[in-house]
Amino acid sequence: MxxxxxxxxxxxxxxxxxxxxxxxxxxxxxxxxxxxxxxxxxxxxxxxxxxxxxxxxxxxxxxxxxxxxxxxxxxxxxxxxxxxxxxxxxxxxxxxxxxxxxxxxxxxxxxxxxxxxxxxxxxxxxxxxxxxxxxxxxxxxxxxxxxxxxxxxxxxxxxxxxxxxxxxxxAAATEPSAEERVVLKRFVEASMKADMGTLATLLREDAIQAMPPSMQFFPGRRAILDMWAPVMAGQGAWGEWRARTTTANRMPAVANYVRRPGEEFFTAVNLDVLRIEDGLIAEITTFGPETLPAFGLPERIFD
Known part of the structure; x- marks a missing residue:
């Protein structure tokens, strides 16, 4: 052959x-x-x-x-x-x-x-x-x-x-559903605004977030929000956020970028892959920025 x-x-x-x-x-x-x-x-x-x-x-x-x-x-x-x-x-x-x-x-x-x-x-x-x-x-x-x-x-x-x-x-799903796309849109908008209240409403109470590269695990809505708070809002916030949506493993996903004070561009931070059930986020699996090239996504963006 x-x-x-x-x-x-x-x-x-x-x-x-x-x-x-x-x-x-x-x-x-x-x-x-x-x-x-x-x-x-x-x-x-x-x-x-x-x-x-x-x-x-x-x-x-x-x-x-x-x-x-x-x-x-x-x-x-x-x-x-x-x-x-x-x-x-x-x-x-x-x-x-x-x-x-x-x-x-x-x-x-x-x-x-x-x-x-x-x-x-x-x-x-x-x-x-x-x-x-x-x-x-x-x-x-x-x-x-x-x-x-x-x-x-x-x-x-x-x-x-x-x-x-x-x-x-x-079994029959080969792409995110309309409901999943709506939840992803709301998740991205709330994340970019550091709107912790809306983010809380999008998470199931028993939601989990896992970070395989670092082997970190956050069980439950409260643990996830507590982990997000110092990164996204209030004292110690990282900066201004941007996002690029995509799909991974037949699920909605979003690449997150941050521009710290004084910088000209947004730098890739991670890729979040979401599992959504009944209009709520049940699971977030977070990967490092090194995974983005496979998705055709850049390491830096300017807007």
């Missing part, structure tokens, strides 16, 4: 590696290694499966090799903050030919499966996300069919325990 045919599958392989690794950056490295191995092993492709399936097998094993080098993480009640390598995925880079449903790319799902043993994670992704039969999954992972079925049951049990109860309602 030609290199050009392998390249046709690059974007969907990137999404697959992202699910396995939880990191956009590491997924890029994994796909590059997949392409290299496919080129080196081109003469081993015997046509017993589709070329696409053969590439997925290589990509999965590349990811397993990378995961073997990681230290295990302990699953707590705040899985989003337990995964320091977790990164957002720009919706504009999702393959157009695949209907990537929110439930298979959403941050909470990715965070929880990062805590599964590597092969159990691979089984869950291949069976429940890619829809591969147990026999093909077993062959790819060099497991028995009974062990694949057992791993899938254990993985599903972990998801049921730690994922939001209403997650099944996200």
């Amino acid at each position: 030609a290199v050009e045919e392998a390249e046709q599958h690059r974007r969907e392989l990137h999404v697959h590696c992202y699910r396995m690794l939880g990191s956009y950056t590491e997924a890029e490295d994994a796909v590059q290694e997949t392409m290299l191995r496919a080129w080196r092993r081109a003469d081993t492709y015997e046509g017993r499966s589709t070329y696409r399936a053969w590439l997925y097998k290589i990509a999965t094993n590349v990811c397993l090799d990378l995961l073997a080098k990681r230290k295990d993480v302990v699953l707590s009640e705040a899985p989003l903050s337990d995964v320091p390598w977790l990164e957002p995925y720009p919706d504009q880079q999702l393959p157009e030919e695949l209907a990537v449903a929110r439930e298979t790319i959403e941050l909470a799902f990715l965070a929880v499966i990062q805590h599964l043993p590597a092969r159990q994670r691979a089984v869950l992704v291949m069976r429940d996300v890619l829809g591969w039969p147990a026999e093909e999954t077993a062959e790819t992972l060099e497991m028995t069919v009974p062990s694949v079925k057992s791993a899938l049951q254990r993985g599903r049990a972990t998801l049921r325990k730690h994922l939001p109860e209403r997650r099944s309602e996200w």
Whole structure:
């Protein structure tokens, strides 16, 4: 098979590696290694499966090799903050030919499966996300069919325990809803004005904010507002704020910029990805400004 045919599958392989690794950056490295191995092993492709399936097998094993080098993480009640390598995925880079449903790319799902043993994670992704039969999954992972079925049951049990109860309602979602866009607009406007009162009304009482890069976690509306207050308003406020909206992992997101007193430009501070339920923000996952280039967003703006 030609290199050009392998390249046709690059974007969907990137999404697959992202699910396995939880990191956009590491997924890029994994796909590059997949392409290299496919080129080196081109003469081993015997046509017993589709070329696409053969590439997925290589990509999965590349990811397993990378995961073997990681230290295990302990699953707590705040899985989003337990995964320091977790990164957002720009919706504009999702393959157009695949209907990537929110439930298979959403941050909470990715965070929880990062805590599964590597092969159990691979089984869950291949069976429940890619829809591969147990026999093909077993062959790819060099497991028995009974062990694949057992791993899938254990993985599903972990998801049921730690994922939001209403997650099944996200299955058909491939972009933020009209309601989510309205909430995002109100959130941005209130943030830019440092309107803490309005921000309070937009948060669920049990809302959480997680910051995977720093592994910080703020449970509840009060804890979130207390963390925001010195940054946004009153004594010690950082400065004037601006925002650029986008979408990440099939959810509304906003890049935040601040211009401190005496500066000419606004500097990127972070990227907030919002999970919204019934018109209220249930979850905010905050990433550092280093994630913005993947979204085509600048590090500095002037207005």
